[in-house]
Amino acid sequence: MGDNNKAKSVIELQHLTLGYDDRILFNDVNINFQVGGFTALLGRNGTGKSTLLRSIVKLIKPLSGDVLIGGHSVKNMSTRDIAAQISFVSTEEIKIPNLKVFDVVGLGRAPYTNWIGRLDRKDKDMVYQSLDMVGMLDFADKSVDKLSDGERQRVMISRALAQDTPIILLDEPTAFLDLPNKYEISLLLRRLAHEKNKTIIFSSHDLNISLELCDTLVLIEGGDVHYGTTDSLVEEGHIQRLFKNTQLFFDKKNMTIKLKTK
Amino acid sequence: MKKKYHKLYFIIIILAVVTLFGCDIIFGSVTLSLSQVWSALFSADSDEAIQTIIWRFRVPKAIVAILAGAALSASGLQMQTLFRNPLAGPYVLGISSGASLGVSMLILGLPLLRISFESDILRNIGVVGAAWFGSAAILAAIIAVSTRIKDIMAILILGMMFGSASGAIVEILQYLSPEGALKSFVVWSMGSLGGVTTTQLAILVPVLLAGLVISILLIKPLNTLLLGENYARSMGVNINVVRRLIFVSTTLLAGTITAFCGPIGFIGIAVPHMARMFFMEADHKTLMPASMLLGAAVMLLCDLIAQLPGSEMTVPINSITALIGIPIVILVIIKNKKIF
Numbered sequence: 001m002g003d004n005n006k007a008k009s010v011i012e013l014q015h016l017t018l019g020y021d022d023r024i025l026f027n028d029v030n031i032n033f034q035v036g037g038f039t040a041l042l043g044r045n046g047t048g049k050s051t052l053l054r055s056i057v058k059l060i061k062p063l064s065g066d067v068l069i070g071g072h073s074v075k076n077m078s079t080r081d082i083a084a085q086i087s088f089v090s091t092e093e094i095k096i097p098n099l100k101v102f103d104v105v106g107l108g109r110a111p112y113t114n115w116i117g118r119l120d121r122k123d124k125d126m127v128y129q130s131l132d133m134v135g136m137l138d139f140a141d142k143s144v145d146k147l148s149d150g151e152r153q154r155v156m157i158s159r160a161l162a163q164d165t166p167i168i169l170l171d172e173p174t175a176f177l178d179l180p181n182k183y184e185i186s187l188l189l190r191r192l193a194h195e196k197n198k199t200i201i202f203s204s205h206d207l208n209i210s211l212e213l214c215d216t217l218v219l220i221e222g223g224d225v226h227y228g229t230t231d232s233l234v235e236e237g238h239i240q241r242l243f244k245n246t247q248l249f250f251d252k253k254n255m256t257i258k259l260k261t262k
Numbered sequence: 263m264k265k266k267y268h269k270l271y272f273i274i275i276i277l278a279v280v281t282l283f284g285c286d287i288i289f290g291s292v293t294l295s296l297s298q299v300w301s302a303l304f305s306a307d308s309d310e311a312i313q314t315i316i317w318r319f320r321v322p323k324a325i326v327a328i329l330a331g332a333a334l335s336a337s338g339l340q341m342q343t344l345f346r347n348p349l350a351g352p353y354v355l356g357i358s359s360g361a362s363l364g365v366s367m368l369i370l371g372l373p374l375l376r377i378s379f380e381s382d383i384l385r386n387i388g389v390v391g392a393a394w395f396g397s398a399a400i401l402a403a404i405i406a407v408s409t410r411i412k413d414i415m416a417i418l419i420l421g422m423m424f425g426s427a428s429g430a431i432v433e434i435l436q437y438l439s440p441e442g443a444l445k446s447f448v449v450w451s452m453g454s455l456g457g458v459t460t461t462q463l464a465i466l467v468p469v470l471l472a473g474l475v476i477s478i479l480l481i482k483p484l485n486t487l488l489l490g491e492n493y494a495r496s497m498g499v500n501i502n503v504v505r506r507l508i509f510v511s512t513t514l515l516a517g518t519i520t521a522f523c524g525p526i527g528f529i530g531i532a533v534p535h536m537a538r539m540f541f542m543e544a545d546h547k548t549l550m551p552a553s554m555l556l557g558a559a560v561m562l563l564c565d566l567i568a569q570l571p572g573s574e575m576t577v578p579i580n581s582i583t584a585l586i587g588i589p590i591v592i593l594v595i596i597k598n599k600k601i602f
Contacts, residue, residue: 057496083498092490099488099544110486111498116547117482163497 010035010167010199011056016065018051024063025051026220031227033201033216035166038193040210041203042242043220049203050091052220053169056201057088069167083111087163089156089170095145101155102140105130108162130161133196134188150181157188168192170202174209182206186213211239211255268548271540275555279328282562286324287316289571322463323456324562329470330455330523331533331561332554333515336477338530339537339553340508343484343546345408345417348594351531352516355404355421356428357397358527361520363428364396365389366447370435373443386462390469393521398513400424405505453524453580455565462522473514476507477550483507484546526580528587529564533557535594560586 009032019025025048033039041049054060056067058074067074069085077085087108094104108130109123119127131137134154144152153173160168173189174182186209193200193215201218204210210217211230219226219238226238233239240250243257251258288294294302294312301308302316334352341350341357352358368388372378379385403424408417436444449457458466483504486494495501519526537552538544564582 054492059492059495078498079495079500080498083496086496088492088496090490090492090496092492094489096488096544098538098542103485103545104489107486107489107493107497110482113482115479115482117485118547 009033010070011201012068012071013056014066014068016055016067017063018048018055019063024223026223026225028065029225031218031225033199035199036193036197037199037215038190038213039199039201039216039218040214041201041218041220042205042207042210043203044242047220047222049220050171052218053088053171053201053203057086057169058082059088080111083163083165085165086167086169087160087165089160089168089173091171091175094152094156097143097145099144100140101131101136101142101144101147102127104144104155105140105159105162108159108164111163126164127162130158131155133161133192134158149176150178150185153177153181153185154188157185157192161192166197167199167201170200172203172205174202174204174206182209186210190214207239207242207257268541272552272555275540275552275559278559279555279562282559282566283324283328286327286562286566287320289566290315290320290569291574291576293571319456322458322460323565326455326458326463326466326523327561327565328558329466330519330526331529331557331559333470333473333519333557334526334529334561335533335537335553335557336474336550337512337515338532339534339546339549340477340480340484340512341530342534343487344505344508345404346487346490347417348535349418349531349591350421351528352397352512353525353527353529354418354531356400356424357404357421357512357516358520358525359425359428360396360398360400361393361517362396362451362525363431364392364394364517365450365521366432366435367396368392369447369450370432370439370443373440374435374438382459382461386459386465390465390518390521394513394517396428397517397520398509400428401509401512405509450524452578453526453583455523455561455579456576458522466518466522469514469518473511473518474554476511477515477554480504480507480511481546481550484550488544524578524580526583528584528591529557529561532587532590532594533560535590536560 011033013029013031016029017024017027041052043049051060055062058079069077069082074082105127106119106123109119109126110117113119113123128137131140134157136151136154136158139147139151144155147155157173174185177185189200189202190213192198214230216227216229217233219233219242221242226233234252243249247260248257249260287299288296292315298309298312299316302312338351341352341355342348379388404417404421407420411417436447439447483494483499486497486499491501516530533556534549534553536556537549541548541552543549564579564586568577568579568582570576
């Protein structure tokens, strides 16, 4: 991934249909994600945000259609091939006693280390760099179960950075965080997308933050999936439509969500 | 950085294993002196009775103790990481019971059908095969359920249910069995490291070594599994292959030990926690070898205690492992309410 061809899409969803045996989440979705963008995946609970992220990283199979990473179908890629392209931050809470922050981030090097997972000089440098990027360098020797939620989320992002992939997917990275932490983690991700030229896609319920910080949004609503720049989605009225039949409305002028009743 | 004392700890544990190995050979119903052991080991013209005691009985038994301790601990560590459950182990999850069921069907069931084995080797292979089959069946059931039910307590309770069900079938077989078969089964079920014959040793050693080698090869995937299966897969681990390897190695390790030494409980669950307490780490690069070595040391110690040195009697080894292992498990439950 040395040369960055801006026009090239890193992730292509082709006629993607996702769902489970008894229920289709959405049908025939076609999206091309561009290199280096910071994208939020928005939608209400159960609309398929997690499922979409998981299908991109091949944790689940689509009902039909395909996902292409750098032009290659994930169907033909091994888990190891995918691990070199995409790192994933799940909602799982990692609170194992005596598991050091350094070791968690070191696990991000797993696709590149030998049979026993030994970290060489280069791997260790990468781990320290990744910890530094998220501001957690001083926590290297701490045990993960002793961290606050915000600190733990930084460590998990740092682990994804250590995996050194052009794409990072995150499943609700700001859930369970307080408002300052939500902003800090979102700003951190945006900075990584723009400065390190990573393609970052995350699912979220924080519409206000996403509208403020993201380059592009994916809106999933009642089986419809819309992808576009934040401005274009606002212009086309897609944001507004998210809140029909609710107590909320979208204030276009201030780009915020508000309560209908005074 | 953090691993300052690791080498020292490993040296201490290895010394403990060597010392306990020596003690296990010296002490027994007849206590030998160091010089007697020395001459029996290294000179040809020594007392033949002592030669026999040492080479026929005590050395094989001590070797079995080392292998059994290492095997049960390695499989316990794998179970705990795979199921992300600090209370998992081959005994608790019913895998040993599955092996017992297999063995009981062979020892008790075949005589009922008036089938008997012609040769010793055939009989032993049959016992091991039955134990593998039984433990593999229970393990397969637990793995199948665990992909659907994520609740760790549910899986433990299920293991206990499988264990109780096996126990019930074993009791029926016992009730129906003639005295001779019953006696040999009861002796087997009390657990013994000393009953292993040379023929059995020839099966036991290579099989357990294979299981232990697989355990060591699993160190890296087990580390990624600390973060859960989704993380492990997203880091390039082929989870299906890994799950199968854990399956094979646990069946080989726990099944074989149960076949030849009887159901030995609480080593598999307690020893990995001892390793964690000792090294204050979660990395399997440390925990796997540490669990194997500590398991060997603990098993030798249990065997030594079971001899009741100075007396003519011995007590069943699985009573001692339970009495030593259970306090550690209780400590773990109280101290770390949350491990995964």
